Amino acid sequence: MGLKYRNELKFMINYHQYFTIRQRLKALMKRDEHAGPNGEYHIRSLYFDDIGNTALDEKLGGVSDRVKYRIRIYNMEDKVIHFEKKIKKNEYIAKVKESLTRSMVDELLHGNIEILNVPDKPLFAELYDEMKHRLLRPKVIVDYVREPYVCANGNVRITFDKELRSGLSSTDLFDTELGAVRALDENFIILEVKFDEYLPGYIRDALQMEGLQRQSASKYVICRKYIKMNSWEDQ
Template identity: 45%
Template sequence: MGEPKLRHEIKHNINYSDYIALRQKLKYIAKPDPNAGNSGKYRIRSLYFDNYSNKALMEKINGINNREKFRIRYYNDDLAFIRLEKKGKVNGLCFKRSARLTESQCSMIISGDLDWMKRSTDPLLIELYFKMNYQQLRPKTLVDYVREPYIYEPGNVRITIDSEIKTGLSSKELFDRELPTLKTRDSDPIILEVKYDEFLPNIIRDIIQLDNRRNTAFSKYAQARVFG
């Protein structure tokens, strides 16, 4: 499968005033992600995996240096492009691997029909198959949110602003568009994430200072698990 590309990640929990100020600056120096379409935003639904001992959740809460989590996600209710993703951290740097899935394959994974996965030619699907067996990983909870993404090419910088974060509680109904969801907090958090390769350009560093707000370890999955 090869070694994953390791990237730096910065997160800030920002307020609405921060968001407006940041958005005004970004439009002059960064490009909207073309995948976001005319609105500049898209909706994301993710189904996260964990096991009976809450391995992924506890690794996050305890700040384990090398950790991973699996999820299935799609965008704007488009079931033609669904991805299995493994996201992790190694010595403070983040990585992500992904594989395409069909709606039928997702349904089989959610229902526990797994034998077909071991015959896959995709290493990530095979890895999930074995971890669903020997670690007992299972679909755990749904998370919905809205993302506003930007790209700044020097340094391969990706800037995202996430809001309207909601949980489907313990539901596994990934494709139920009418599924009731609940805010993960009374107030609507806005999460700024900045990912980059070897260096963060000064122009980006300067505009994300936001009155010296401190980095946060906010996790959408961990917030959703407050509800079960």
């Protein structure tokens, strides 16, 4: 089966815009079933990059076709862990992912890449090759709270990502005392809009606000740049 590419639009919004847009969307979309009682869940990702920081440099350089690798967990639990490859082609994104166990994550973070030497799993085989030959390694933890909404019409998913934080000196995904610090001003929220072939007009109308402009809001880049500014990242 070929890759399923989707549209992805990103915006940096303030709290006034957030409250206005959220109020509109509540009447048009459903809360994601994975959200907790307060309509949110927590995401923590560990991003990887190679010895040349290719993912970071390509994003900063505006390269239209690029990839990022990350391990992602939810609500600080180890029931669902994925190693993901996010593929970007112009305005479209696709994901490839494989499940990991907690023990596999622990092995990886201790430098044992042989657990990925699994030829019949293409993503693992690719990661193994990247780690062996391009020295792909953990670079930064990206931590935030997500408020998601979904709509079957157009397979739309809209998320408000808040409290973006970064772990300054650790790559331990399950560290409850990580000491993550804000990497983005607390007055800003990242709005992401994902859909398949089309975005229904009534949802597009609900997103219209004066001053709302698309931005290249990469949480990975924001956190990497924050760490660099604070001189914690190994060069």
